[in-house]
Amino acid sequence: MSDTALSESATAVPSTPSTAPTIVARGVTKSYGKTRALRGVDLRLEHGEILGLVGHNGAGKSTLMRMLAGIEQPDDGAVDARERRAGAAWNADSAAASGVRMVYQELALCDDLTVAENAALSDPRPTGLWGWRGRAEQRIGTALDTVFPGHGISVLRRTGELAMAERQMVEIARALCTDALSMLILDEPTESLGVDATAQLYAHLRTLTRRGVSVLLISHRMQEVLANSDRIAVMKDGTVVETFAAAATSESELLVAMGGEVRAAGADVTAPRAADLTAERGAIVATVRAASGISFEARAGELIGLAGLAGQGQEQLLNKLWGAGALSRGVTVPRRRAYVPGDRQTSGILPLWSVAENLTISAMRGISRLGIINGRAKRELAAEWIGALKVRGDAATPITALSGGNQQKVLVARAFAADAQMVLLDDPFRGVDVATKNELYALMKAEAAAGRCIVWYSTENSEMAHCDRVYVFRANRLVSELSGESNTEERIIADSFDENTGDQR
Amino acid sequence: MSATLSTAPLTSPDASPRRRRLSWPAWGWSLIGVLAVWALIVVVRPGAPFDPLAQALTLAPFLVLVALGQMLVITLGPGNIDVSVGTIISMASYVSVAVGAAAGPTAGVLAAVGAGIAAAVCSVIAILLLRVPPIIATLATSLIVSSATLLLADASRHSADAGLRAFVNAKILGVPLIALLVLAVTIVVALMLRHTRFGLSIIAVGQSARAAERAGIKVWAITALAYLLCGAFAGLAGGLLAAFISPSTVLGTSYMLDSIAVVVIGGTLISGGRAVAAGAWTGALFFVLLSGLLNLVGWSIGAQNILKGVLVVAVVVVSAAATGTGRSSLARLRDTLQIRNKNKETTHG
Numbered sequence: 001m002s003d004t005a006l007s008e009s010a011t012a013v014p015s016t017p018s019t020a021p022t023i024v025a026r027g028v029t030k031s032y033g034k035t036r037a038l039r040g041v042d043l044r045l046e047h048g049e050i051l052g053l054v055g056h057n058g059a060g061k062s063t064l065m066r067m068l069a070g071i072e073q074p075d076d077g078a079v080d081a082r083e084r085r086a087g088a089a090w091n092a093d094s095a096a097a098s099g100v101r102m103v104y105q106e107l108a109l110c111d112d113l114t115v116a117e118n119a120a121l122s123d124p125r126p127t128g129l130w131g132w133r134g135r136a137e138q139r140i141g142t143a144l145d146t147v148f149p150g151h152g153i154s155v156l157r158r159t160g161e162l163a164m165a166e167r168q169m170v171e172i173a174r175a176l177c178t179d180a181l182s183m184l185i186l187d188e189p190t191e192s193l194g195v196d197a198t199a200q201l202y203a204h205l206r207t208l209t210r211r212g213v214s215v216l217l218i219s220h221r222m223q224e225v226l227a228n229s230d231r232i233a234v235m236k237d238g239t240v241v242e243t244f245a246a247a248a249t250s251e252s253e254l255l256v257a258m259g260g261e262v263r264a265a266g267a268d269v270t271a272p273r274a275a276d277l278t279a280e281r282g283a284i285v286a287t288v289r290a291a292s293g294i295s296f297e298a299r300a301g302e303l304i305g306l307a308g309l310a311g312q313g314q315e316q317l318l319n320k321l322w323g324a325g326a327l328s329r330g331v332t333v334p335r336r337r338a339y340v341p342g343d344r345q346t347s348g349i350l351p352l353w354s355v356a357e358n359l360t361i362s363a364m365r366g367i368s369r370l371g372i373i374n375g376r377a378k379r380e381l382a383a384e385w386i387g388a389l390k391v392r393g394d395a396a397t398p399i400t401a402l403s404g405g406n407q408q409k410v411l412v413a414r415a416f417a418a419d420a421q422m423v424l425l426d427d428p429f430r431g432v433d434v435a436t437k438n439e440l441y442a443l444m445k446a447e448a449a450a451g452r453c454i455v456w457y458s459t460e461n462s463e464m465a466h467c468d469r470v471y472v473f474r475a476n477r478l479v480s481e482l483s484g485e486s487n488t489e490e491r492i493i494a495d496s497f498d499e500n501t502g503d504q505r
Numbered sequence: 506m507s508a509t510l511s512t513a514p515l516t517s518p519d520a521s522p523r524r525r526r527l528s529w530p531a532w533g534w535s536l537i538g539v540l541a542v543w544a545l546i547v548v549v550r551p552g553a554p555f556d557p558l559a560q561a562l563t564l565a566p567f568l569v570l571v572a573l574g575q576m577l578v579i580t581l582g583p584g585n586i587d588v589s590v591g592t593i594i595s596m597a598s599y600v601s602v603a604v605g606a607a608a609g610p611t612a613g614v615l616a617a618v619g620a621g622i623a624a625a626v627c628s629v630i631a632i633l634l635l636r637v638p639p640i641i642a643t644l645a646t647s648l649i650v651s652s653a654t655l656l657l658a659d660a661s662r663h664s665a666d667a668g669l670r671a672f673v674n675a676k677i678l679g680v681p682l683i684a685l686l687v688l689a690v691t692i693v694v695a696l697m698l699r700h701t702r703f704g705l706s707i708i709a710v711g712q713s714a715r716a717a718e719r720a721g722i723k724v725w726a727i728t729a730l731a732y733l734l735c736g737a738f739a740g741l742a743g744g745l746l747a748a749f750i751s752p753s754t755v756l757g758t759s760y761m762l763d764s765i766a767v768v769v770i771g772g773t774l775i776s777g778g779r780a781v782a783a784g785a786w787t788g789a790l791f792f793v794l795l796s797g798l799l800n801l802v803g804w805s806i807g808a809q810n811i812l813k814g815v816l817v818v819a820v821v822v823v824s825a826a827a828t829g830t831g832r833s834s835l836a837r838l839r840d841t842l843q844i845r846n847k848n849k850e851t852t853h854g
Contacts, residue, residue: 322719339719347715352708352778361709362721364702371702418721 020082021046022183022214023100027077028067035393035401037063039238040077045183047082050205050215052225052246055235055258056433057405058392061218064235065185068216069102070095082182096124099182101175103189109167111160116140118159119174136177143173147204148197163311164192164342164427165459172201184208185216190224191430192459194309195493202228220433222251234258255434285421285453288320289330293477298455300421303448305467306457308496313476314457318424321455334453338362338420340412342427342457348411349399356382356395359410362418385413389439405432412440416447423447425456429463441466461492472496531772532784534820535791538770542794549801559679561793566687567742567749568789571760572767573694574738576785577731578639579768582711582777585639587732589628589647590739590764593621594757596650597743599657602665602752610669614744621740622733624650629729639732647761651754658754665748673749683745688786695782707731711777766817767792 023045030038038060045051045068055061066072067079070091079090081098109118120127120136127135137155144151148169159167172189184205190198205215205228219225225232229246234257242257288296294317298304306314322339324331341347350358359382360367367377382395389409393402399410408428415423425444429437445466448454456467464470469483472495480495482488546557571590578587597617605613624646631642675682698704706727709717718724739757746756769775770791771784792813799809 338721341716341719346713347719350709350712350716350720350778352712352774357705361705361717364705368702373700373702373705375700414720420721 023068023079023081025064025068025077025079028064028074028079029076030063030067030072030074032401036238038067038074041235041238041240043068043233043240045214045216046230047214048209048212049230050209050217050228052229052232053216053218053235054220054222054225054232054254057431057436058403059235059258060238061235062187062403065102065187065216065218068183069100069185071102099178099180100185101178101181101183102185102187103172103175104187109159109171112158114158115153115155115162115170118170119143119155119177122174123177125179139177140170140173143176144169147173147176148200151197165194165197165310168192169197181208181213183214183216185218187218188220188431189217190219190221192310192427194459198224220431222254222434226251226254286321286333286455287331288317290320295478296471298422298453300453301448301451302469303444303454303456303467305464305470306455306473307461307464307470307492308473308479310459312473312496314473315426316476317473318426318455318457321422322424334421336418336420337422337424338415338418340415340423340425340428342430344404344407344411344428349407351400353399354396355386355391355393355399355402355410358399359385359414359417362414362420366419381417385417389413389443405436408432409436409440412443416443416452420452422453422455425454425458427457427459429458429460437463461489461496464492465489530783531779531781532787533772535770535772535784535787538791538820539787539794542791542798546794546798546801549798557794557797560797561790562684563674563681565786565789565793566681566684567746568760568763568767568792569687569691569785570738570742570745571764572771572785572789573691573782574735575764576768576771576773576780576782577694577707578735579765579773579775580707580711580777580780581728581731582714585711585728585731585777586765587625587628587643587735587739588640588761589624589643589650590735591757591759591761592647592650592654593624593736593739594743594746594760595752595754596624596654596657597621597740598747598752598756599654599661600740601669601744601747602663603657603661605666605669605747606663610666610672610748613666613669613747614741617744617747618737618740621736621738621743623736624740625733625736628736629732632732633725633729654754658752661752664751669745669748673745683749691782691786698780698782703727703730708778708780711774711779713778763792763813766813769817770820 021044025041025043028038028041028043029036041060041064043051043064053061053064063072067074070079070093073091081090081095081100110121113121116133116137119140120132123136123139141155144153144155151166151169153162153166153169159170162170168189168191172186175184189201193201202224205217209215217225217229226246226249231243232246232249232254233240233243234254235241236257236259244253244257283300284297285300286296286298288294294313296317306317308314318339320328320331321333322337324333350361353361356379360378363381364373367374367381379395385391386395389412391402391409391413392406399407402410408431412425412428415425429440432440441463444454444456448468456463458464464487467487469481470487470492471478472480472482472492474496480491482491482495543554543558547554571594575587575590578585597620600620601613601617603613604616608616627649628639628643628646631637631645632639635642637645673683677685698708706717706722709720709722710724710727714724717727739760742760743757750756767785767788769788771786771788772781773779773784795813795816796809799812804812
């Protein structure tokens with residue numbers, strides 16, 4: 001029962017010559033209906049290397065990853081793995097048998113099972129009837145301790161109770177619970193992780209590659225990819241356009257290869273229609289006063305940031321603002337509010353509906369009379385926002401046919417298309433590419449300038465530069481309020497950790 | 506591996522835009538079922554081919570009314586079901602007759618609707634305030650309602666108003682008036698689901714209650730309204746059945762399971778998020794005709810119920826595969842076979 005993927009002492013040097021690549025894709029194509037996701041991809045993952053994979057949303061990264069993991073079959077072309085037995089097909093079973101594991105961007109844990117039970121579910125080794133629970137607890141515990149020392153996660157807790165960052169750690173750790181790990185595929189692994197956990201993860205990836213494990217790292221965070229990969233493959237429109245040696249390239253070179261212009265904050269987004277707002281600019285529209293040391297106020301026309309390490313009380317504040325009613329004490333909010341959820345799979349998209357239906361559901365009040373919806377107004381509203389945010393596909397495209405970043409655009413458009421005085425954003429830009437992010441930042445600024453009040457929680461401190469005012473959270477308390485000159489990334493990080501500015505826990 | 510595979514269908518080929526637009530209507534299979542059973546009846550008993558259809562049209566409207574309400578509840582999403590409709594029908598039949606005798610048939614039917622709503626209020630309180638799972642909450646409601654029915658039955662000394670009796674039996678050009686009225690109700694419900702805030706909200710809640718809540722929909726209000734409407738429809742059906750048949754403590758018994766089966770056979774997703782109002786008609790006609798056929802060939806009620814149960818399961822499997830909205834076991838089987846064939850080609854070639 002030794003966990004070869006984990007124990008440092010294990011000398012599991014593969015018997016195969018280290019020159020053979022772990023996996024090779026040749027001319028892989030894949031279409032979903034009319035959408036051509038991949039058009040002839042060639043990719044080679046060498047033994048014991050970290051290969052970065054970058055590209056805009058919809059470039060085909062996630063599709064390629066599913067092909068490599070054997071979960072989907074290419075329409076044309078082939079995937080060839082070193083560990084594959086001759087004659088066997090490359091599918092989910094044979095991939096699992098050859099030690100390929102994948103960590104998803106959309107977290108794939110069962111909320112009602114414990115951490116250990118989730119680990120046991122994805123563990124390919126035979127469980128046996130008795131004692132599997134104990135073994136799984138021990139395995140996932142060891143994995144978490146090895147990769148994320150000091151993680152503070154109990155393996156007996158239900159994963160539904162964990163914070164986003166903790167779930168991500170569990171997702172990563174359970175992929176390591178396997179014998180003879182040969183290839184690890186990571187899709188945006190650090191989007192919800194804190195700074196410490198990110199560093200721990202990359203350090204562990206290096207110990208894995210020293211043992212001959214190959215890692216495919218998909219990320220929008222260029223700096224991380226540059227710092228931690230051996231080579232970087234750039235995808236664009238369903239093909240790999242270029243492969244760089246990480247040491248010999250730069251962020252701007254990658255961005256050029258991706259086809260995204262390096263745009264500063266002033267992306268050309270105009271809000272389709274001026275919001276019909278009653279509150280005067282500068283008037284206080286929302287306040288929260290709680291005994292737990294929260295004193296928060298928001299004015300019309302402000303873009304307010306909620307910063308700090310993940311899970312320090314920012315989500316609770318957003319929930320207070322969102323769920324407030326006539327009976328909630330200490331909270332005053334405008335009557336019309338909109339919310340952009342961070343977890344788009346479980347609390348964002350309505351999966352059976354088209355883009356237009358998803359986009360207009362929050363705006364129903366504005367486009368209906370006596371409860372009956374004006375079909376033309378609905379179509380026009382959808383078309384305006386699809387055009388303004390350049391959503392891929394048309395109004396009738398099913399929402400599930402869009403890539404994650406485009407789905408997120410629709411969810412942001414949904415909130416701003418509603419006639420809400422206050423828009424709440426719960427860290428919504430995880431896994432969204434740079435160009436899209438810049439468009440959405442510009443949209444948020446324009447909407448705030450038009451008189452809306454926007455409250456934005458983000459785990460990415462650099463994003464907070466776009467805000468008029470930033471509240472920094474630590475241990476469920478508001479520890480500082482930054483604006484203007486003092487609103488710097490360094491200051492946010494300092495306040496997130498510094499024990500002196502606030503209470504001594 | 507099962508947990509990791511679950512994300513794959515999100516971008517599966519089912520989701521292509523073209524295919525959905527050209528897809529076979531969700532009620533298509535049940536319409537084929539209606540025609541097939543009708544044809545069989547004509548074969549078994551030749552002569553007067555339209556008789557069985559006319560007969561079905563007199564019975565089906567009541568089932569359609571109940572099924573429309575049940576459809577709204579089922580569309581709310583996983584776990585939502587109203588098992589109290591059968592007992593509500595029985596209770597409403599007595600209410601309709603008793604109030605009808607005192608205050609006229611219109612008041613009687615309205616009182617029956619009110620009784621249905623009152624019963625649904627019990628369910629809604631249990632579901633929303635006490636957080637009892639809907640199947641348990643409506644089961645509890647049906648126990649309360651059947652006790653009330655027994656009390657009403659003991660006190661009942663009336664029979665249905667002659668005017669109301671004439672109304673439910675009236676025909677226009679051979680088509681029952683009640684069928685035309687229920688058809689109009691069906692159209693209203695179908696339009697409501699597509700073009701009103703309430704209708705779209707029900708469908709949104711059914712797809713994902715969490716997402717609907719974050720999109721600004723008052724999930725509790727929508728849930729309450731759907732159950733109240735379901736109770737109202739059951740009450741209305743009971744009030745009318747009192748005149749069409751006669752009040753009885755077992756009048757509604759068969760409607761509980763039949764309404765659920767009709768909704769599913771009609772193409773409404775049992776997991777919620779897609780309602781097919783037209784399917785209530787094709788489903789109900791299929792059921793009524795099937796009962797007629799089986800009576801004709803001499804099947805017992807028990808054997809008929811077994812066949813109905815098998816049919817419901819078969820329809821869920823087949824319709825999900827045909828419309829491509831849910832991934833049924835049949836669709837999965839097909840995918841597996843395709844992959845296996847392709848792998849054979851690649852290894853041989």
